[in-house]
Amino acid sequence: MARLNLLEETRYEKLPVTVYPDASFASKKVAKRIANLIIAKNEKGEKTILGLATGATPIKVYAELIRLHREEGLSFENVITFNLDEYYPMKPDAAQSYVTFMNENLFDHIDIKKENIHIPDGTLKQENVAAFCLEYEKKISSYGGLDLQVLGIGRTGHIGFNEPGSAPNSGTRLVTLDDLTRRDASHDFGGKENVPVKAITMGIGTIFKAREIILMAWNYKKASIIKKAVEGEISSDVPATYLQLSENVEFVLDEEAAAELTRFNTPWLVKDCVWTDKLIKKAVIWLAGTVQKPVLKLTEEDYNNHGMAQLATEKGPVYNINIDIFNQVQHTITGWPGGKPNADDSQRPERAEPAKKRVIVFSPHPDDDVISVGGTFIRLVDQGHDVHVAYQTSGNNAVWDDDALRFVEFAIDFAKSQGEEPSKLEGLYDSMRTFSQNKLPNEADPQEMKTVKGLIRKGEAIAGARFAGVPDDHIHFMDLPFYDRSKVQKNVSYEDDIQETMKLLREVQPHQIFAAGDFADPHGTHKICFNIMVEALKRLKTEEWTKNCWIWLYRGAWHEFETHEIEMAVPLSPQEVIRKRLAIYKHQSQKDLPVFPGDDAREFWVRAEDRNRETACAYDKLGMAEYEAMEAFVRYRLD
Template sequence: MSAGPVRVGGSPFVHAGVTGTARERIPTVIIDEHGAMARVVAQRIATLMRERSAAGQTLVLGLATGSTPIGVYRELIRLHREEGLSFRHVVSFNLDEYYPMRADSIHSYHRFMWENLFSHVDIDAANVNIPDGSLARADVDAACAAYEAKIVAAGGIDFQLLGIGKTGHIGFNEPGSGEHSRTRLVHLDSITRRDAAADFFGEENVPREALTMGIATIMAAREVAILATGEHKSGIVRRSVEGEIDRAVAATFLQRHPNTTFYVDDAAAVDLTRVATPWLLDEVVWDEPLAVRAVTWLAAKQKKAMLKLTQADYAENNLTSLVARHGSPGAVNGLVFNVLGAKIRGKSKLPRGLKTICFSPHPDDDVISMGGILRKFVENENDMTVAYMTSGNIAVFDHDVRRYMDFLLRLDSERIGDGTAVRQLADTVHAFLQRKQAGDVDIPEVQDMKRIIRESEAVSGIEVMGLGKEHARFLNLPFYQTGKVRKDPIGPADVAIVAELLRELQPDLIFVAGDLSDPHGTHRMCKEAIDRAVAEVYTGAHAAKRPEIWLYRGAWQEWPITEATVLVPLSQEELTLKIQAIFKHQSQKDSAPFPGQDEREFWQRVEQRNKTTAKQLDQLGLAEYFAMEAYVIA
């Protein structure tokens, strides 16, 4: 992928990874770092704002909500505070709002926008427009027509910011939305509601309807930027960018827009043809990693073990240049076979006697994602510490709190002496839970109980692995302590806590979650805190002591075997032990509060993914194993 100057909306600026391939019907920019993506888009908005302000004109912005654009809003706030970017000449129109929804609700997009942007800049409140979810149903149609008329009166939207849902919806234009649709009340798709379930603490609490700008409203914008991050968006990104225009995927209509740019991170780009199979598009420079990907892809496509691939197989799939590079199919097959085989490391080939930290974003990611290697590291007498970075308290059901509170009351009454402290705590907790509404922030007493529940489960989990409570550290990073699903950005206090642990333990190796599909970005944010701490601690004279970093996945996705550096085989007994450790997290068992789109329990996902990784190697003709975990050494 190349970098070069690209003109977007008449203003030249440099993007990485812009392609001109015929397969990509929407210009697509791949930016591997979320902060960089946010800065690029925010700078484009800032440029337009300054140009319009200098000309004494108003800029009309169409704005989106959700986790993806938050980085853009934070960068705009920084530009306002540090570089004097003014919003006095900005008029904004938000895409959508749930219905029914009070403006002051913790779930409302009205509240989201004021908390994440408007209250931090100098925009005139009269210039802020957000669909009103509190209207009486009889007034909705007239209000939607008035919203459209107000956009027209403002001169139309100059720059529209969009995210994309897993169904390809933009705004709340669900599958089946028409190209000529305008602002209206819509019924939400079941996938959309399931995606939103975590924010509402249960799908049953998600509104079934929403107000949204229509496809035609969005298409009328002069410039559109659409953002997507995470592996879970990769399929819909490819469908939107490379597929045919289809009412079932609203984002495909943007192929007809004259000035749309898609911004995606590496994870969301993995299914694009230029990333997944670039040899199908044009001549490529063959290096070893690309050869491994190509041969693995070809073997899977031809349903053959890789050592059985022939010249005809390569010729039929536009890969003759790879054979020419190495001289024969056998040479290529053997090279890739040996590269993949060298990645496999049983216990005897894993490190011994090292100081090791496993950083676990939530109090179960350690055993879910790397329970197999965790046990092997213990058996190899590595000095293990598991550092739980957040409390995970929002992922505990209220009924678990009631159950533990009942246990404490019974214990206090029967064995301790019926003290007043436990009774007072119970009265406070029960009174709050009785009046609590879905999504309300828990009182400190309940937050603490949920934190302690998860901490005790975490200790039980690592005990299955052969570790004890002395090997657990609960960092409780401040960014997570909002009591809400949405978290604060990573700050100096978070980095300082991680840095202090690194200085204290001086690890030789650390495990870090590299899974970017966590629904609320906690894994990504925890990785940011670790990256910043590592950069702070291991600088200058201390650079040589920088620990080796192994990235794991597993809770939401798994590393492909072509990307993995290390493949760790698990026996049937080791996988069973790993699942037993996962079972110790009883508050997440049976029905986790935030399961994502996969309705299976985490242990079921783990079993399937670990077995599938092993099966892929078997199908390629390598050694057959019962299950396997994958890691990338950064």
């Protein structure tokens, strides 16, 4: 019976999928499978032929293999490896090369023989690449093929660098990288313009010949492409779907990467559910969107025809369910994000007391506050709350060199206009310009250039916060050290960052915290800043003020919360939308074309307005009042 139930739950899935609680646990499981294969082969006196991947996904697998080697004696002397791919052109000693990656993350720490390591050569002349690729295939075949191929998956659905359009029988070859793939790699190269346009990759046909294939994926950023790869139709548009044809493949996912699979995202379509309040709200809002009706117009037929007959039977009649969900959604709407004084707050998202709250808006980058929560930020100030803003990082990484040089030129010209001798500045300018002209991809800026770029972002942030009405002594520049440190160190300590955050929290003792909960940020800065803040609060939990401190998470720069997740929605009038836009305009270095735009080509103010309007539209379609725009929040609970 259990087996039948599992088959029912996974009936939309066209290949085997194993889901683990988190990436660390899953990585250890994969590493153990690799280790067991090596041990079994060693006992038979045979070599193990591994196909290896690069990128963030396999790093913890390699770390566990290193641990197994050092602590449990796992030997790699009889292991032969073939890497999937390499950028082209690419020098092997470059920081971004996969030779460097593999050496730093695995090969330099185990007893593998150097002659047993094979990685595509990014230094070849282009006329020699085809012959190299043919020889690469022959080498794999000469060892009897790959015993195990480890894969990640790109957001285009690529495996290796087999981008959309790749043929299922393709071999090792030179390919052109998809624009999204290059954008995803831009942070490692200091901008998309520095990412190579081409790469050498094993083909899908080569991968297919492996006797075992494990594709791994972690976190929400991969959830949508995993759904397409696992449940979608086989298509060259998503090369990973070709793996559905293999009898030797398994997808290993963490819970976040699996989140959009049918059995997790809409489980009522595949099994009977335990109908919790959260699941009921999600299902009813999903149903309203699916049949394109307001919540109060949903019928029993709608429930029955869309896998929700069990809900109707157990919790019905359905009209009562509809009314309950309608009220829940309606009660998230408030024009008083700091709580409405002298009002009944039993049906409101925020407390009425204290009437005047101390508030900290944490902003990971110097513009996240106005982009993601600008309307609410301004509203809190207008309604008389004691609002502080804390810019957690300098943001100096996201300023063009040209802008930094322009500001130094201005300083020189201003000094001359005042009759001052700007010789030191001119020398600084010359050295900065020389550095910029000879700068290597992702090369760390000299300190003076970091300082100028940081000051540019600081000035913009001050202008934005002042526009929102925040007094200067409530504008805090934390400049958390991890931000610059992580550019030159792999193992970063966050202790001083945590201490700095604790100091600010103790100083303000906030009743409300607004923090970025948008972990799709391609740089990971949002998540790091969030983790630092949470750790600081946990260490302060014995202090009395923390018991009355609520945390609200915001999104908006990259994507928005799902409607069923929203716990507070703050409507914005047309005039408030314009005020928010003007606050975003203060961040001129991020306008037009920022250094790291992500995969959304719209300017930040445009995407912010569009998403706020989309949230309002989603509420309108559910049958709520029609607003111009809405900012959305989810409450985070430490316990």
